[in-house]
Amino acid sequence: MEDQDRAELCFPQLFNSSCRKPEISQSDVVLMDLLFFICVFTVTLNLLVIISVSHFRQLHTPTNLLILSLAVSDFLTGLDSMLEAHKQTACWFLGDIMCSLHVYVSSIFLSVSTGDMVLISVDRYVAICDPLHYSTRVTVTRVKICICISWICSVVYYSIILKNELTQPGMNNFCYGQCVVIIHYISGIVDSVLSVIAPVTVIIILYMRVFVTAVSQARAMRSHVAAVTLQHSGTVMNKKSELKAARTLGVVVLVFLMCFCPYYCISYVQISSNSALPIASGLFLSYINPCLNPVIYALFYPWFRKAIRLIFSLQILQPGSRETNML
Template sequence: MEDQGGEELCFPQLLNASCRKPKLQQSDAVLMYLLFFISMFTVTLNLLVIISVSHFRQLHTPTNLLLLSLAVSDFMFGLVTPVEVYRQIACWSLGDVICSLHCFVSSFSLCASVGEMVFISFDRYLAICDPLHYPTRVTMRRVQMCVFLWWIYSFIYFVVFYNDILTQPGRYNYCYGVCLLFIDYISGVVDTVLSVIAPVTVIILLYMRVFVTAVSQARAMRSHVAAVTPQPSGNVTTKKSELKAARTLGVVVVVFLICFCPYYYIVFCSMQNLPVDVFVQALAIFMMYINPCLNPVIYALFYPWFRKAITLILSLQILQPGSRETNML
């Protein structure tokens, strides 16, 4: 059935109470359907990261624990991606409670990811800029506590922030067949500052310092090699390892910023009631949701231990007795 304007209704039997079926341009629809398939890879790849770091004892390091936490948040983000695709291209028929939970879990997992990026930046900052004190300052117990507290904070923050839709699901849905989340201007500004501007500023400042220090250390190591030292010291080997990790995780951080900044630009424009092209909006959403899939790809390109772990997992060798003690490095 169609309404008087010639547009199809989501629930024709409800007449004026029903929303109109969403209409997307072909390019927008292609992006959304592509996003649906990417979500499958996101869930699969991050699950491999979770299994790898959790199973193999040699990978139980503070830095890898941060990667594990990031993979968990990315895994959650990948799980809600198909729901977001459905929300964008179809009439919402999953109910107001699922709508509220979807908005909550999406924001919660995203906030957790941002926090992990900040922790990763701090980890590399201490490892490169203060290597002598790094082993005593960055321990498994401290990292576990920081990760635990951040997840608790993120959960409580969004329970309070989304109190309206969690206690009154569907409060802002003006018709049947839509899943909407309304955030007032003041709350939007506060959330943008706390969830985006402040963390991104910290990440950029820390990695600028890491980059400057890494360049100077790389020059020092080249000078050390040029001096033809008979036996390289263990300290030089450690610095090379830390610099390599800083480079790899730096790629993760840069890709994160590239993927998420366009989305928050769209959010800023919507808060200011500025017009945004539909395709640009769809592309920004696509980039945000593809980022969790890219992190494991980066690990596979730069970390031999992750490629080895994938082989052991897919061949089911991790089911063998003693596989936890496998040499992965």
């Protein structure tokens, strides 16, 4: 009987202080296996986005730099989510320090992704609602500064929120083989407002404004298309390009909200269950989002499809490939 009990422990040699292995159903196993493959695709696809935007000089635009930052955070999320899949369905064998670091870095990556979505919304808002000043207000240098600020603020913010866990790793674990991080009630409320409610509200408000303006501009363009002269054709084409970019990035933002809202709802309700399925389902949606973003780019951006062809054909290794015309 004692041997059977030991077999069910994460650390059999620590009979009195070891956690029991979690009870995993067949549906949990299937879901986590699927999550693992999604993580692999996430890492691969976002790596293609990173190489594309970083390598080709013509793609170094303010909007694409935001896409690059989002791809970097999604790429790192894909790597980190492999640990999360393990954490949900098995004993934690990596120790208390790695547990705290895992939660810390995953929080940073999610925060940066949310920050990038806010910046993308601001970028599209200025491009559509104030196009005459877009080139002067949104520059490559300013976007780089905003991206750096977003990453730095995320690192500093979660260093404060998770200070106790980082200085005393494992303080909330009841047994060996467990990875539990508990945020203080007040800190949790502040974190909910600053990292979820506030940015999501800003994103929705900005894109509602973008949508209304884009619809009115599209109607105006259609009604005056017959009167467009050659002199103004360049302006019209530029406006069409901005509207298309707003539509594409609007899909990215919408998918982001659809994927992360269920996860936060599940987390806030704190579903009590012996099965890992409820939380796993929320994780599945939240971690599928970084995989979907490159798919959206491939569907809507010809330059991304062209970049993929150049990457797989190894043409990017040729001298002068950085100057290739991608648009």
